[in-house]
Amino acid sequence: MDEDLIKDNAMQRARAAQYVLSAVGIDFSYENGYKVFEDVNIDVGQNEFVAIVGPSGIGKSTLLRILGGFLKPDKGAVYLFGKQIKRPTPDIILIHQSIVTFPWLTALENVMLSLKVRNVSDEEAEKAARNALETVGLQGFEDLYPKEMSGGMRQRVAIARALAASPLVFLMDEPFAHLDELTAEGLRQDIYNILFSPDTPLKGVVLVSHNLTEVVELADEIYVLNNVPATVVGKVHVDLPRPRNPRSEEFNQILDALYNYLTPPKVRKI
Amino acid sequence: MNEILLITLAALATAGRVLGLILISIVTGWFLAYAAIKGKIFENIYISIIEVFESVPVISFFPIVLIIFVTRIGGPLGVEMAADFLVFTAVVWNIWMGEYQAFKTVPREMLEVAENYQMSFFTKMRRIFIPFSYPRIAANLFPSVSDGFFYITVSEVFSVGVHTYQTFGIGTVLDSLAASDKTGLIYMALLILAFVIIIIILGLREFSRYAVSRYTVDTDAPIIRRGRLNVKQTTRLLSVVARNPLSRLAGYYRSRVMSRPPEVFEKREMRREKISRYSSIAIGFTILGLIIYSSTDLIISVSHNEWNHLFSITPKILLYLLYDYARVGVILALSFVIAIFLGYYLAMHSRAEGIGVPIIQTLSAYPPPIYFPFIFGASFTAIHSVLGPFTDEFYVLALGFVSTFYYIFYSFWMGVKALPSEYFEVMKNLNMGYFRRMRSIILPGTFPYLISGISSTINSAWGGLMIGEYWPDIIPGRNLSVHYGLMKFIDIETNVGNIAMAAWGSFLFGIVVAIYSIIFTRRMMDLARKRYVAEEGVFAA
Ligand SMILES: Nc1ncnc2c1ncn2[C@@H]1O[C@H](COP(=O)(O)OP(=O)(O)OP(=O)(O)O)[C@@H](O)[C@H]1O
Ligand SMILES: [Mg+2]
Numbered sequence: 001m002d003e004d005l006i007k008d009n010a011m012q013r014a015r016a017a018q019y020v021l022s023a024v025g026i027d028f029s030y031e032n033g034y035k036v037f038e039d040v041n042i043d044v045g046q047n048e049f050v051a052i053v054g055p056s057g058i059g060k061s062t063l064l065r066i067l068g069g070f071l072k073p074d075k076g077a078v079y080l081f082g083k084q085i086k087r088p089t090p091d092i093i094l095i096h097q098s099i100v101t102f103p104w105l106t107a108l109e110n111v112m113l114s115l116k117v118r119n120v121s122d123e124e125a126e127k128a129a130r131n132a133l134e135t136v137g138l139q140g141f142e143d144l145y146p147k148e149m150s151g152g153m154r155q156r157v158a159i160a161r162a163l164a165a166s167p168l169v170f171l172m173d174e175p176f177a178h179l180d181e182l183t184a185e186g187l188r189q190d191i192y193n194i195l196f197s198p199d200t201p202l203k204g205v206v207l208v209s210h211n212l213t214e215v216v217e218l219a220d221e222i223y224v225l226n227n228v229p230a231t232v233v234g235k236v237h238v239d240l241p242r243p244r245n246p247r248s249e250e251f252n253q254i255l256d257a258l259y260n261y262l263t264p265p266k267v268r269k270i
Numbered sequence: 271m272n273e274i275l276l277i278t279l280a281a282l283a284t285a286g287r288v289l290g291l292i293l294i295s296i297v298t299g300w301f302l303a304y305a306a307i308k309g310k311i312f313e314n315i316y317i318s319i320i321e322v323f324e325s326v327p328v329i330s331f332f333p334i335v336l337i338i339f340v341t342r343i344g345g346p347l348g349v350e351m352a353a354d355f356l357v358f359t360a361v362v363w364n365i366w367m368g369e370y371q372a373f374k375t376v377p378r379e380m381l382e383v384a385e386n387y388q389m390s391f392f393t394k395m396r397r398i399f400i401p402f403s404y405p406r407i408a409a410n411l412f413p414s415v416s417d418g419f420f421y422i423t424v425s426e427v428f429s430v431g432v433h434t435y436q437t438f439g440i441g442t443v444l445d446s447l448a449a450s451d452k453t454g455l456i457y458m459a460l461l462i463l464a465f466v467i468i469i470i471i472l473g474l475r476e477f478s479r480y481a482v483s484r485y486t487v488d489t490d491a492p493i494i495r496r497g498r499l500n501v502k503q504t505t506r507l508l509s510v511v512a513r514n515p516l517s518r519l520a521g522y523y524r525s526r527v528m529s530r531p532p533e534v535f536e537k538r539e540m541r542r543e544k545i546s547r548y549s550s551i552a553i554g555f556t557i558l559g560l561i562i563y564s565s566t567d568l569i570i571s572v573s574h575n576e577w578n579h580l581f582s583i584t585p586k587i588l589l590y591l592l593y594d595y596a597r598v599g600v601i602l603a604l605s606f607v608i609a610i611f612l613g614y615y616l617a618m619h620s621r622a623e624g625i626g627v628p629i630i631q632t633l634s635a636y637p638p639p640i641y642f643p644f645i646f647g648a649s650f651t652a653i654h655s656v657l658g659p660f661t662d663e664f665y666v667l668a669l670g671f672v673s674t675f676y677y678i679f680y681s682f683w684m685g686v687k688a689l690p691s692e693y694f695e696v697m698k699n700l701n702m703g704y705f706r707r708m709r710s711i712i713l714p715g716t717f718p719y720l721i722s723g724i725s726s727t728i729n730s731a732w733g734g735l736m737i738g739e740y741w742p743d744i745i746p747g748r749n750l751s752v753h754y755g756l757m758k759f760i761d762i763e764t765n766v767g768n769i770a771m772a773a774w775g776s777f778l779f780g781i782v783v784a785i786y787s788i789i790f791t792r793r794m795m796d797l798a799r800k801r802y803v804a805e806e807g808v809f810a811a
Contacts, residue, residue, distance in 0.1 A: 070695055088698040096808075100692040103807045113710060114700050145545040145806060165700060 017082030019043045019268045020204035021092070021169050023067055025076035027229075035229040036062050039076075042223055042232070044169070044204040047196060051215040052256065054225030059179075060208040061097055063225070064171045068094045080168065090114065091160040097173040097208075097270060100152045101146040107133060107157050108142040114165035133196055149223050152183035159191075163200060170195060170205045174179040176214065184214075192242065194217060217244050224261040234261035277459045279441055282465045284439040288361070289470070290417035291354060293364040295414070296407060300400060304391075307373045317370065317408070322784055324363040324729075338404040340435060349435045353425040360421045361414040368410040372403035404485040408478035412631060413677070415470060418728070419637040420673065424737060444640060451746065460641060467635045471628070522668055580774045590756035591782060593740075597755070598731045601670040602678075605727055609679040614712065617686035627683075635675035637735050642669050647745040666738040666752055673734030674727045675791055681723025685716030690808040715807075718798035732783075736761065 005119050016022035021044040029035040029071055044050045054060055065071045067078055068159050069085040069092065078085040080092060088094075093114075101110055111132050113214060115125035135143055136156040155175060175191075176184035215222055216238060224234040236257055240250055245257040285326035306313040339352035376398060384394050413698045426441035427434065440463050447456050616623040646665060654661045693715065697707050713720070741750040742765075752758055755778055763772035 065695075068699065070698065088701070090696070090699065094695060094699055094701075096692045096695070098692060098808045100690070100696055101807050102711065102714070103803060104717075104801050105710070113696075122481075145801065147801075169558050170786075 001239070011106050012077070013079065013082050013084075016079035018052075019079070019140065020048070020081065021067065021206070022079045023063075023073075023076065024079070026063075026066060026073045027066070027075035027172065028071065028073050030062075030065060031069065032086060036228040037066075037073075038231055040225070040230065042067070042230055044206060045221075046203060049192065049195075049205045049218055051222045052225060053209060053212060053215055053217035053222060054230065054263070055262065056210060058228075059230045059243055060210075060225065061173050064094060064173050064206065064208055068092050068155050068171050070094070090165045092169040092171060093165050093167040094171045095158055095162050095173060095175050097177065099151065099158055099178055101154050101157055103146050105155075106143050106145055106200045107138060107149070107160075110146070110157050110217060111161045111164050129160075129164055132164040133157075133199070136160045150183070152179045152187065154253055155179060155187070159194075163194070166201050168201060168203045170202060172205065172207045173207055175207070176209075176211070188214060189243070212255055212258050213246055216251055216258070217246060222258065224258065226262065234258075236261075273455055274462075277440070277462050279453065280438060280440045280443040281459070281463045282423055284419070284441065285461075285466050285470060287354065287439065288357060290424055290625070291358050291413050292361050293417065295358070295365045296369070298375070299362075299366040300395065300403070302366060303370040303373040303403075304395065304399065306370055317367075320363050320367050320370075323359070323369070330766065334610060340430065346437065350437045352435070353439075354438050356425040356489060357418050357422045357758045360417040363409045365414055366409065369403045369407035372401055374405040376402050401485050404481040405478075405699075408474070408481040411474050412471075412634075412680075416634045416676065417473065419467070419635055420730070420733060422640065423637045424639050428764075430764055430769070432478075433767075448643070448746070458627065458642075460644070463640065464632075464636060465810065468632055471632050471635055472508055475628070494609065568774045580771065584774075586776065587756060587759065587778055590754055590759050591779060593752075593754045594735055596733075597667060597670060597735060598728055600667055601674060601731045601734070602665075602727055604671055605675040605678045606724070608675065609723070610680045610708070610713075613679050613683035614686060614708075617683055630679065631675060634680075638669060638734065640674045642672070642738075643744050646750065650745070650748070659760070662750055665750055666735065669738035670731045670734035673722060673737075674730040677726040678720070678723035678729060681719040681726070682716055685719030686712060688719070689715050689804050692808055694803065699700075714802055717802035717805040718795070721798050732757070740765075 009056060012024050016024065021042075023040065023042040025036050026040040026042075027035075028037045038236075040063065042050070042052070050062060052060055062071065067085075069078065069088045072086075080089075084090065093213070102113070105113065108129050111129040112125050112201060115128050120128070130139070130142065132140060133156075136159050138153060138156050138160065141149070141153065144153075146157065149157070153197075155178070159175070176187060179187065192202075195205055207215070207218060218237055222236040223232050225231070226233040226237070234257075236254060238254055240248075241247050246252075306316045339348045339355060344350070361722060363568065380398055380402075384398055389397065422439065423441035423444075426439040427436040427445045429435070436445070444456065444459055447459060589678060612626075616626050645668075650661070653664060657664050689712070693711055697711055702710070733755040735755065738750060739752045740761040741753040744750040756775060760772050760779070762773045763769075763775065
């Protein structure tokens with residue numbers, strides 16, 4: 001029995017090693033007994049942009065926290081290049097659903113926060129932080145405090161901070177939800193190129209969103225979560241060339257497929 | 271048996287005094303708060319008075335108490351009123367402030383409903399304002415109870431010159447038990463008092479839990495944002511806030527900042543702040559002037575020669591004050607360091623927190639002036655053999671510490687609890703070490719709370735010093751006394767009946783402290799409000 005388990009785990013690990021990030025057989029309940037997931041599996045391949053969609057309250061944010069090691073699954077495991085994730089690490093950076101900045105630090109200092117963690121010298125840290133700010137289009141705004149910035153600029157600071165940590169994986173929880181549509185569209189167009197530009201070590205992205213158009217615009221692979229407790233009810237591969245045109249027929253076919261997975265919603269209210 | 275009954279009655283009398291005075295504060299506060307939100311001028315004056323008095327240690331009221339209540343009114347009634355007045359000044363300010371904040375932050379929609387129905391004053395009070403103020407009252411009850419117990423036990427018995435004035439209560443009973451050396455009964459009295467205090471604390475916790483779950487409107491709590499907390503967590507966090515004994519600031523600056531609508535008001539607000547600053551300085555001086563005025567006959571009766579003497583001794587008084595500030599500094603530094611380690615630890619470990627916080631709450635209400643002599647007696651020989659001539663100084667600092675540590679501890683602990691959960695995730699995500707977390711996130715993020723904790727700590731440290739710097743017969747046959755210190759000076763002058771000198775000393779003291787608190791505390795609060803509001807760091811639609 002024990003040997004079987006060990007063999008099972010070894011096989012799981014071997015399989016997971018082929019992926020950047022791999023979540024296998026995840027079960028999770030909150031302390032109050034509310035069961036959020038049952039047997040959820042997610043794989044992120046090399047340089048893959050993965051999206052997770054699902055109705056509100058289904059557990060998308062919870063899933064990201066499990067992927068990042070912030071929450072421990074009751075069953076199953078998360079692997080980063082085959083190595084099990086047991087606690088949060090700078091290799092996997094979470095960008096929150098709400099925009100998180102530190103009001104007592106300037107934009108530059110906010111970004112430097114993640115560099116000092118890596119034990120680099122102050123000058124190097126500052127240089128890298130300036131680079132990251134430039135990447136997100138904030139050069140010239142380094143010395144502003146968050147309160148002096150718009151929501152879109154703050155989210156860029158948060159993204160720059162995440163970039164500066166040089167993670168292998170990005171977990172993004174509705175990164176555009178608090179931005180006005182114009183700003184969101186601008187960032188959306190930039191984000192793919194920013195993330196997979198040659199000078200980031202980034203190997204994979206997981207994006208949570210309830211905006212289906214956004215997801216089809218960005219993702220290579222889309223997981224659909226539904227039911228209570230939630231499972232992966234569908235997986236859609238998007239093989240369209242970038243930049244994608246939301247008015248094209250293929251695009252809308254994929255959208256329709258997603259809608260089909262989400263309706264009728266089998267969500268029981270508790 | 272009779273004596274145990276007596277002790278129980280005394281403990282109940284003391285508790286009754288504290289609770290009764292708190293009740294009076296609450297009821298008067300409702301009406302004053304209503305007047306304040308209705309009239310701009312009254313509001314400015316009222317708030318300024320509270321702010322100044324909040325920052326003036328209770329002991330500066332001592333001479334006024336002696337003069338008005340003991341000398342003028344006199345008799346048992348005068349002594350009773352003197353004790354009550356001292357306690358009242360200890361408990362009232364934060365309750366009044368809390369109620370004002372509550373009234374000020376009643377949602378506009380509710381007020382519109384009230385107008386729509388043309389509610390009368392009493393209906394409005396009963397249905398809207400008073401219920402709305404419960405959570406803040408609950409939050410402010412803890413520090414008030416602690417402060418009240420601290421001062422009541424020392425104000426029940428005091429001596430001026432050859433006279434000893436006393437009024438019935440646990441302080442008096444303990445005093446007479448100690449004088450007749452009845453050790454067993456003393457322990458019994460301490461136990462009974464502890465029991466009474468635990469009951470009160472448990473009751474308060476229940477009340478604040480109830481008040482929070484029943485009377486809190488969501489908009490009142492900026493830390494709660496849509497999509498981040500579920501209802502269960504919401505009440506948990508709120509009860510943390512409500513449980514905190516020192517939310518003077520939390521609420522205060524919340525009412526000023528959080529619910530601030532568009533920037534159009536900014537300018538008017540700034541002018542208002544300026545006006546209120548000047549008026550509070552003016553009022554501070556007026557009140558100090560009144561203290562002096564109230565002792566007019568004293569001043570008139572003071573001869574020319576004596577005045578010369580008072581002035582000539584002033585440099586010495588200021589020097590003594592410097593000594594005392596140094597002591598306060600040491601006490602503050604020690605409290606600060608311990609509060610930060612312990613507070614952070616408890617905030618991060620929920621099981622330890624569940625046990626630790628109620629214990630600390632009970633301890634904070636248990637008045638150090640009552641139990642300190644026993645600690646002194648038990649440890650004196652050991653400490654003396656180590657510290658030699660510094661022994662007394664050590665005990666004074668220790669007394670100051672136990673009188674005051676809780677304030678900064680609670681403020682900080684509450685600040686940590688109020689930090690957005692996202693911050694903790696970022697810290698974990700970036701793998702930050704302990705000191706990095708402290709320096710970059712926790713300390714700046716709790717800065718406003720720390721400032722309020724620090725200013726309360728400083729205020730209560732004075733109370734500890736007043737008692738500790740000169741304590742004749744702390745245990746039979748031994749005095750606790752420092753070499754130099756303003757509190758000792760005032761104590762001794764009061765004790766030998768030289769009221770003029772004592773009043774002069776506390777007058778100078780009051781001025782320095784008021785100026786300090788207006789300039790320093792306010793400046794820090796402004797800074798805190800400008801940049802260190804962690805709740806604003808998380809942007810949610
Ligand atoms: N700390 C908690 N304790 C108990 N239940 C929780 C907790 N946090 C979230 N939940 C519950 O878990 C479920 C999933 O929450 P989650 O925040 O992951 O949803 P979501 O899919 O991200 O929703 P949204 O799209 O609105 O952001 C919800 O039903 C929520 O009520
Ligand atoms: Mg979510």
